[in-house]
Amino acid sequence: MWEWFQSLFPALNSGGNILLMIGVGIGTMLFVFGAFDAVRPANPAARRYNKHGLGHRMTAFDAGLLHNPEIDPKGMWKALMPSDKRERSSLRRNLTNAGFVGEGAILKFFLWRIGLAIGLPMVVVLLLFLRQSGVWLPGPVLWFVDSTPRLVMFQLLTLLAGIGFFLPSIWLSRKVKERRREIEESFPNALDLIQISVEAGMGLDAAMTRVGNEMVHSSPAISQEFRMVQLEISAGGERESALMAMAQRTGVDEVASFSNVILQSIRFGTSISDALQIYAHEMRVNRELKAQEKANKLPVKMSAVMSALMLPAMILLIVGPVVIRWMNTFGDL
CATH class of the missing domain: 1.20.5 (Single alpha-helices involved in coiled-coils or other helix-helix interfaces)
Structure with a gap:
């Protein structure tokens, strides 16, 4: 072997x-x-936050706001990261939608991808080396090493390398969908809390900060996004760019509509409380319509399952007695 x-x-x-x-x-x-x-070198903005005692409140997600602009990979990083800027931008967008931000997010992703592509085949190579060295191995492992043909072993190594290379992308896609679903389910409640806070006399920034701190455990994604907006505004950014960046990071239509409502209310000088109240009502109506739509789709989806499970039993009940009678009648002929 x-x-x-x-x-x-x-x-x-x-x-x-x-x-x-x-x-x-x-x-x-x-x-x-x-x-x-x-x-x-440390980021100057991060040093300022730490100097004012805000560093202990920043999570890894919050600190991603204080990253340097994206630059082209240089040196040894060219061998790990794609040279196409559009591909890196698309990957960065997916990482931010999944909640991973920062200047090292893309590099870490490709390190995991390359590490898994090399590490999974190396597990098989290590088993073969241990078998040759006479180290004790479990019975199934010994049977696998001794009975696997050469061609099959080579195909297995290739398959493991492919799985290790594409597994991070599949995991990232699932992470993006899970985070978007969490934001879609929690955003109406967050909007109601913001509306109540604004009606109680708080400003928009203070209301978003308060809601973000209150929803740390119930909805971490919403809490992180609201705190990201306030951190960017506190660092000197414009509110418009901060809200648009939040809509782009989440990739949720309701968040984008919320950002547009806030910006239009500020731009035209209308009451933010009234705008939030109208938008919250529309969101509740849309949420009810989506629930009704899902409920109306259930009979159509259940029909295929019911037909596949019930029809064979019904056919057996209807045709079975007839077949038995025919067998009893013509069996003696």
Whole structure:
């Protein structure tokens, strides 16, 4: 078994030296990444927040607001990150929609992708090496290593590399959908709380901050987005750009409509409380209509399941007695 694997991977003929080389390579990469993070200059805006005692309230999501503008990868990062700026922008948009922001989000994503693409096949290679070294392995593992043909083993390594490479993208897509669904379900309640706070005499910024702090446990995504908006405004950004950035980060239509309502109310000088009240009423109506739409779709969706499960039983009940009678009648002929 080990002979054909050595012919497949000649570098393994060196025995234990290959593991030493792999360990040295991994250690070098970890040292380089750690040194890079250590010598990277801190963000001035983050230093100002820490100086005023606000750093302890910032989460990893909040700190992502204080990242540097996206720049083209240089040096060794060119081998890890895509060179196309449009592809990086699309990936950054997906990461922000999933709740991962910051200047190192794209790099970490590709590090995970490359690490899984290399690590999963290396698990099989490690099992083969342990089998050759005589280390005790469970019975199913021994059977798998000894009975797998050479071609099948090579196909398995290729399959594991593909799974490790595409698994982070699949996970990211699911994370984006889950976060959007959480925001869609929690945003009407958050809007009602903002409306009540504004009607009680609080300003819009104070109301969003209060609602964000109150919804930390019930809806972390909404809380993070509201605090992100207030952090950006506190750092000197414009309210319009902060609200539009929140709508772009979430990718939810209700949030985009909320941002437009607030901006139009501020631009034309109308009452924010009245605008929020009207929009909250419209959102509740739309939420009820969506619930009715889902309820009306249930009979159509259930018809296929019911027909697939009930029709065979009904046919058996109807045709079964007839078949039995025919068998009794013509069985003696």
